[in-house]
Amino acid sequence: MNTTLLKSTLLTCFLATGIGFLVHSQVAAFSLENTFAFTLKPASSFPCDSVVSPHLGYVVGVLNQDSTAFSLFINHDLSEDSVVSVDVRTGDPCDTGAALFVTPLGASPLAVEWQLAAGDLAQLVSGNLFVAIISPDFPNGEILGRIEQKPDPHIFVFNMDGPQANNCTSPDGPHTGVGAVFLNQDSTLIETFMMHDIAVDSIIYANVHEGPPCVQGVPYNIYDPLDTAMWEPAILDSDGVEYLFKGYLFSNIHTLAYPGAEIRGQFLKQGPYADADGDGISDSDDLCPGDALNICCCTVPGDADNSGKTNIADITFLIARIFAGGSAPPCCQEGDVNRSGMVNIADVTFLIARIFAGGTAPLCGPAGMGC
Numbered sequence: 285m286n287t288t289l290l291k292s293t294l295l296t297c298f299l300a301t302g303i304g305f306l307v308h309s310q311v312a313a314f315s316l317e318n319t320f321a322f323t324l325k326p327a328s329s330f331p332c333d334s335v336v337s338p339h340l341g342y343v344v345g346v347l348n349q350d351s352t353a354f355s356l357f358i359n360h361d362l363s364e365d366s367v368v369s370v371d372v373r374t375g376d377p378c379d380t381g382a383a384l385f386v387t388p389l390g391a392s393p394l395a396v397e398w399q400l401a402a403g404d405l406a407q408l409v410s411g412n413l414f415v416a417i418i419s420p421d422f423p424n425g426e427i428l429g430r431i432e433q434k435p436d437p438h439i440f441v442f443n444m445d446g447p448q449a450n451n452c453t454s455p456d457g458p459h460t461g462v463g464a465v466f467l468n469q470d471s472t473l474i475e476t477f478m479m480h481d482i483a484v485d486s487i488i489y490a491n492v493h494e495g496p497p498c499v500q501g502v503p504y505n506i507y508d509p510l511d512t513a514m515w516e517p518a519i520l521d522s523d524g525v526e527y528l529f530k531g532y533l534f535s536n537i538h539t540l541a542y543p544g545a546e547i548r549g550q551f552l553k554q555g556p557y558a559d560a561d562g563d564g565i566s567d568s569d570d571l572c573p574g575d576a577l578n579i580c581c582c583t584v585p586g587d588a589d590n591s592g593k594t595n596i597a598d599i600t601f602l603i604a605r606i607f608a609g610g611s612a613p614p615c616c617q618e619g620d621v622n623r624s625g626m627v628n629i630a631d632v633t634f635l636i637a638r639i640f641a642g643g644t645a646p647l648c649g650p651a652g653m654g655c
Contacts, residue, residue, distance in 0.1 A: 462549075
């Protein structure tokens, strides 16, 4: 990323667009559910164009609390004079549809606000829109990215609030924030973005810190300049990368009222971005969220007899296994419905509650378990 541009133009960019005032007017309005973080990749990677562009970018999009406006914060490494426009378009990146929003501004970083028209919100939340940076040689977009919420091993999205601050001793105050961390492909640099609703003149400083939740560790760097929305690059060594993936890095904001930090956000994959094993499948969609290699055999949780469905026959199968030395489930993970790492009477109880009383849905046992 062009960190020189990033550092020198950010304040001007936000003041020029009025985004800073807009953010400050929406107290406690931030949530991960309304935050979209994604990368911009060359058109050839989709693939949409045979000519390979060397350029990349990052985008954070934040939907306001009444769903009438979508703020886009874009950081890319194209030169300003090579950008024709930045568009939000419908359809597939390789089969472009209508341009719903176009801005001629090209300098990075870029902050723009899109006032949503009727029908735009439905397109946005359905994942039917993408951002395209148009250049003279790429009229359909040189670098592109779909506006969506999905796990990505290089993206961490975090929320900021009071209870996380001051070693988890601060009250739950009125101020909140959201942020995103983008790790570059060779794991040497992170670009950290955060957006909050604290008045800038009450901020002493803001940092990226090292430390697990509820622990105040060593500061990595300082956000500069201060604003209601800030980008900050940080170079990582091997320890820094390890801390990032362990969840041992965070951002916080120190204010006059709370010198120790008023709000804090731990860099953990959360909400729609949660991906415990880093395999690119969200925990909500991953049958085996602890299995990064995807060697899990579980396709129907609770299907102990491997019939293709979960029913009373699976209860009978497990009882025979546990009390009469019957056959082991063909896939042990499908019999470990409470994800304890073993198949026992607790799984029978769990399945009975599920089938006869509408209890919790079965889970898949951890990868590599036996039974």
